[in-house]
Amino acid sequence: MKYAYYPGCSLNSTGIEYNVSAKAVAKHLGLELWEIPEWNCCGASAAHNTDHLLSLALPARNLAIAEKEGLDVAVPCAACFNRLKATQQAVRQSSATKETINSVIEMEYQGTNDVLALSEALVRAFSLESIKEKVVRPLTDLKAAVYYGCLLVRPPELTQFDDAEDPQSVDNIITALGADPVNWAFKVECCGAGHSTTRPDVGLPMIDKILADAKANGADCVVTACPLCFLNLDMRQKEIEQKYDRSYQLPIFYFTELMGLAFGYSTKDMGVNKHFVNPMPLLEGKDLLRHPATRRDEA
Amino acid sequence: MERINLSTTAAESRTLREQIKAHSGVDVKDCYQCGKCTAGCPVAFAMDYTPRQVIRLVQLGLKDEALKCHSIWLCACCETCYARCPRQVDLAKLMEALRIEAKGMGYIPEKNVDLFNDLFLKSVEKNGRVHEMGLILQYNLQSRQFLKDATLAPKLFTDGKIHIAAEKIADNGAVKRIFDKVRNMGEEVK
Numbered sequence: 001m002k003y004a005y006y007p008g009c010s011l012n013s014t015g016i017e018y019n020v021s022a023k024a025v026a027k028h029l030g031l032e033l034w035e036i037p038e039w040n041c042c043g044a045s046a047a048h049n050t051d052h053l054l055s056l057a058l059p060a061r062n063l064a065i066a067e068k069e070g071l072d073v074a075v076p077c078a079a080c081f082n083r084l085k086a087t088q089q090a091v092r093q094s095s096a097t098k099e100t101i102n103s104v105i106e107m108e109y110q111g112t113n114d115v116l117a118l119s120e121a122l123v124r125a126f127s128l129e130s131i132k133e134k135v136v137r138p139l140t141d142l143k144a145a146v147y148y149g150c151l152l153v154r155p156p157e158l159t160q161f162d163d164a165e166d167p168q169s170v171d172n173i174i175t176a177l178g179a180d181p182v183n184w185a186f187k188v189e190c191c192g193a194g195h196s197t198t199r200p201d202v203g204l205p206m207i208d209k210i211l212a213d214a215k216a217n218g219a220d221c222v223v224t225a226c227p228l229c230f231l232n233l234d235m236r237q238k239e240i241e242q243k244y245d246r247s248y249q250l251p252i253f254y255f256t257e258l259m260g261l262a263f264g265y266s267t268k269d270m271g272v273n274k275h276f277v278n279p280m281p282l283l284e285g286k287d288l289l290r291h292p293a294t295r296r297d298e299a
Numbered sequence: 300m301e302r303i304n305l306s307t308t309a310a311e312s313r314t315l316r317e318q319i320k321a322h323s324g325v326d327v328k329d330c331y332q333c334g335k336c337t338a339g340c341p342v343a344f345a346m347d348y349t350p351r352q353v354i355r356l357v358q359l360g361l362k363d364e365a366l367k368c369h370s371i372w373l374c375a376c377c378e379t380c381y382a383r384c385p386r387q388v389d390l391a392k393l394m395e396a397l398r399i400e401a402k403g404m405g406y407i408p409e410k411n412v413d414l415f416n417d418l419f420l421k422s423v424e425k426n427g428r429v430h431e432m433g434l435i436l437q438y439n440l441q442s443r444q445f446l447k448d449a450t451l452a453p454k455l456f457t458d459g460k461i462h463i464a465a466e467k468i469a470d471n472g473a474v475k476r477i478f479d480k481v482r483n484m485g486e487e488v489k
Contacts, residue, residue: 009429014460038470040427045376046419049398052322054481058423061473104480106473150377155389164382190341190377197438197448198411202345202373235451274458276451 001125003116004066004073005033008080008227009041015077015227017271021256022076022118024270028263029126029134033074036065042083045193056097057104059087064109072114074121076256078226082151084115085158117152117161119170119225119255128176136264136292138178144258145219146171146181147210149229150190164188170225170255177262184217186210191232207232208240211248220282221251223258230254234276251279264292315362323396327357329386336380336390346370350380350390357393366401370394372409411442424478427468432461
């Protein structure tokens with residue numbers, strides 16, 4: 001099984017753990033990720049806030065390269081996924097738009113290949129059952145608030161990803177790993193994206209509410225599928241604790257990191273040592289890092 | 300409460316409505332003001348006009364109020380409003396159209412939001428990808444918040460999460476040409 005892989009800019013920098021763990025997990029499952037050569041930034045929110053055509057042309061160049069290889073594209077970043085999917089839809093819906101885009105990117109993009117969120121791509125390729133079979137270190141007793149945020153699930157007509165109000169796809173993966181997804185109210189609430197940088201007075205309270213609800217519903221950790229959500233919840237957590245006089249100490253994980261840990265990889269191999277909120281006390285406290293062989297016997 | 304003379308805005312409202320529709324495909328006439336967008340909006344608490352009110356401004360042709368408000372810049376584009384709208388009004392798309400229109404007229408009440416977007420795209424045009432370290436340095440410099448988030452930098456550096464050198468793609472000319480062409484197209488596609 002082979003997908004084109006569009007990591008997006010964050011996965012080479014602030015979201016490096018996501019990249020490392022996604023690649024390791026895919027390889028472990030037997031999935032070949034062909035990184036789109038010379039991929040460019042999808043333009044993110046900056047492009048679609050500035051110019052509609054630019055926001056379609058930037059992703060189109062990447063999609064065209066993948067299409068030439070005849071490959072569907074797996075996208076780990078929720079925001080990139082949304083932008084690539086929007087371009088695919090625009091090209092499929094209007095031949096005039098397609099021609100304009102193709103003349104701008106100086107390439108042929110017909111919209112024949114699919115754009116899939118990484119979680120969706122993994123389950124489609126391997127099924128939950130076969131993911132479960134690979135688990136050698138079940139994440140027993142780990143209560144996780146699975147956080148989808150905005151662009152993975154919305155707008156639903158575009159993303160075609162799960163239920164927009166109560167998505168389950170990543171919860172199902174986490175369950176297959178042996179963890180317990182908690183029932184909470186903020187799984188699709190927006191983290192404020194770049195507001196934590198440009199308008200902290202607006203962005204930080206938004207993140208605070210998400211952390212508070214996860215904690216109130218008994219979560220030991222939050223699981224994300226987006227590098228910006230991760231950064232807001234992890235890197236900004238201490239600042240929020242100080243500012244609002246709270247104590248969350250809530251480790252944040254990418255779902256791929258938890259997959260890797262359950263498959264028996266070390267925390268370092270998954271990049272878990274790079275988090276701002278140290279997850280080691282939680283993982284050790286729940287005895288989740290024991291040698292795979294002994295852990296499986298007891299499971 | 301401020302009085303608004305609706306008879307004089309009626310003609311103007313058509314122009315703004317049509318402009319928005321041509322640009323974004325959103326017809327504000329579809330909105331019957333139920334307020335579900337505002338109820339679910341995670342940023343409404345910080346807005347000067349709630350999302351429902353922004354649509355109402357456009358419906359009434361109150362162009363200045365719509366284009367000068369902070370709300371259109373504070374919208375996080377999370378699409379909760381659109382996902383829940385019983386009339387399928389893509390409010391996020393409307394906000395986007397209003398922002399682009401406002402910027403074109405020089406109305407930028409949220410300077411830092413706009414600055415961040417501009418610097419982001421400059422970085423993409425220059426390197427093909429965004430250089431986060433360069434983006435944040437430029438942003439802090441130009442927004443005059445020299446030490447913003449400085450305490451986070453050492454850990455980001457040692458963990459290899461930010462890099463001094465920009466990552467450039469070899470085929471960078473292609474991305475530059477995309478920006479040039481879009482600039483020269485003038486007219487946007489829907």
